[in-house]
Amino acid sequence: MPLAISDPDDPRIEPYRAVRERDLVGRQHRFVAEGEVVLRLLLKQSRFRIESLLLAESRLGTLGDALDLLSPEVPIYTANRTVMDAIVGFPIHRGILAIAHRAPLPPVEELLSQMPGNALVVGLIGLANHDNVGGIFRNAAAFGVGAVLLDQETCDPLYRKAVRVSVGGALVVPFTRVASAEAMVQGLQAASFDVIALSPSGNEILSRVKPFPRTALLLGAEGPGLPPELLARTRTVSIPMSGGFDSLNVATTSGIAMHHLSGDD
């Protein structure tokens, strides 16, 4: 049974208060999922445990039978738009929010050992932009990527905006963090992955690459790209572009490379 909230200061909905300010500070053990598509994916998976939902009254009907997937002990709070906006601190047009618990990040060796013999894994190095990381997770889900590895500088895929831009891909594709780009390459090579570093200065052309059964795709930030010492230790691949124009967006680049390397070509 939904629990109606009429007072924005009700202590039960404390985790939903001042969402943006908490986004900036970062949440240690929880994350916020918003919108219908993301919530439906969250309800279908078991990696992230849902703590509670906060829905605009008008959205309860929209979700309908999807809510049957929710454990009965998880509270569903409802509020009218005015109260919901007051709790959250800004107009929350989608009217659908959830708080879920983060899952522990597995050691990279463990995550890679679970990959099938035929797998594409993506490694992100220095990607500090949430839109880009969200976009890459969206593509990773679309192309069936087995796992995403993040270095220490890459931003949190469970940041609210990254989850939203990923259209829930961040909840679907397993990921973990590694200590450094070097540890990432070592872990991948130890698990028999052919490591491909995408770079404008790459030695091979993407469209001519025949992917190995286990392939890893490394992506760096748009400006600095991947560090030279990493390029020296991997197979480097470029996407040829029309002369003189600025490079592609990294999320788009990831989609082009995943499309080619996911074996459909």
Add this chain to the structure above:
Amino acid sequence: MPLAISDPDDPRIEPYRAVRERDLVGRQHRFVAEGEVVLRLLLKQSRFRIESLLLAESRLGTLGDALDLLSPEVPIYTANRTVMDAIVGFPIHRGILAIAHRAPLPPVEELLSQMPGNALVVGLIGLANHDNVGGIFRNAAAFGVGAVLLDQETCDPLYRKAVRVSVGGALVVPFTRVASAEAMVQGLQAASFDVIALSPSGNEILSRVKPFPRTALLLGAEGPGLPPELLARTRTVSIPMSGGFDSLNVATTSGIAMHHLSGDD
């Protein structure tokens, strides 16, 4: 010689006032370009005539010799950050703005007749999101697309945000509007373009398509996609995706298809 502006109400910088409010209304004959990369592209091209520049004093040095490309009669206004923000109506971190004149949109027959024998043209149908249109123009510039055709519902590529997201691609790739999606297909077929409509329900798989010398790629909005009557009259192509996940972003999709169709494969 730069003209220093110290009064936000100075009538000379009238076109820069309240930039966001004017974005919403739309500009009939002009557009706003912002940021260094976009301005450098604007300075290098001849299609769009520059009316004036407004620069934060601190950015004058950054641009340096690039400004030598500017006709001497075009005024360069400078202001300190406080005055610039007051003129524009919000903090303009990049500190670089230009007002330029739109170019007349050529009839589609004329634009297509100028394409070489080997050309990729992109047609956009119902794309109302500026980020997506900007992203598609960025990809189009990167992959050397010859022209972009827009239907009546597709938004303005010269809208400030679209130009910015395109990283100037909207200033580089020729485009025009057509009366309808039907007129677009007719114009393309009359100019001997093989018309490919990208759709999740497409009959062919992108990676197996061998592009004709003249190929046109049609893209629709993420939700509704391309209209069925258009799909019935074109070659339909899909990008296979991992089961059950929401579709790719349309800008990413465009990049994947341009990469394949631009003949690099």
